[in-house]
Amino acid sequence: MNTAPIAFLKGHGTQNDFVIVPDPDNALDLPASAVARLCDRRAGIGGDGLLHVVRSAAHPEARAMAGEAEWFMDYRNGDGSIAEMCGNGVRVFAGYLRRAGLAEEGDLAVATRGGVKKVHLAKGGDVTVSMGRALLPESGVTVSVDGRSWPARNVNMGNPHAVAFVDDLDHAGELRSTPPFTPAEVYPDGVNIEFVVDRGPGHVAMRVHERGAGETWSCGTGACAVAVAAARRDGVDPAVTGTPVTYTVDLPGGTLVITELPDGEIEMTGPAVIVAEGVIDPALLSA
Secondary structure, eight states: OOOSSSEEEEEEEEEEEEEEOHHHHHHHOHHHHHHHHHHHTTSOOSSSSSEEEEEEEGSTTTTTTTTOEEEEEEEETSSSSSOOHHHHHHHHHHHHHHTTSSSSSSEEEEEETEEEEEEEOHHHHHEEEEEOOOOOOOOOOEEEETEEEEEEEEEEEEEEEEEESOOOOGOOOOOOOOOOOOOOGGOTTTEEEEEEEETTTTTTEEEETTTTTTTSSSHHHHHHHHHHHHHHHHHOOHHHHSSSSEEEEEETTTEEEEEEEETTTEEEEEEEEEEEEEEHHHHHOOO
């Protein structure tokens, strides 16, 4: 068993917070149980998820992407489960690379389980991520909370989302547990569920239940899914108009700006903040 202290950092993107574990050579054993302990807010460091920082060439799931992206974001949910993508996580991941001297201002490629993401590190500190294109499966679900029900738009951003437009964000309930939805077979591996209200033209606010984490203060892929769902609801499709469409999305932890381009690419811009760094007692990983 490794007895040497293990370096970590703590960061957040619009208060979606992460434990960051640099491990360039993929030398650490991080089973789901260890990740859950690290993300525990009382007995661990605390976070909505964990960013395992690995060179793409050193990770079996990312070696095929090593020619495009030097670094792989091995993302885990707060319960230790593996997720395809995390938009806020990519921004914080890139922010860490800049802080560590492993990336400079300008363009950067990051490998994820949802594919290679193009990132731009702005001089002012904000990070823009090209999140890929949204898939809009025809199948949707009905989401229910406390006797109310809403149709939810199925949007896939490399991970699955169900977007419901409501009259009041309080109608979403406590969001610690997964809101019931039917039919269940639409999302066999679980789903992130967003509840959305309008704030004005091109401006919405949302709350989200993230699978494996409960309610979080922010969800980057969720904000992208919400912007796409709002645009289609509003009768706007950049592929048809040839003009980009931008939505400002307010989340409990801050604000993200989402732009969908005519080619379908979606760009997300927001902050990436590193707040602390230290060492982990190896005993926490093997408890």
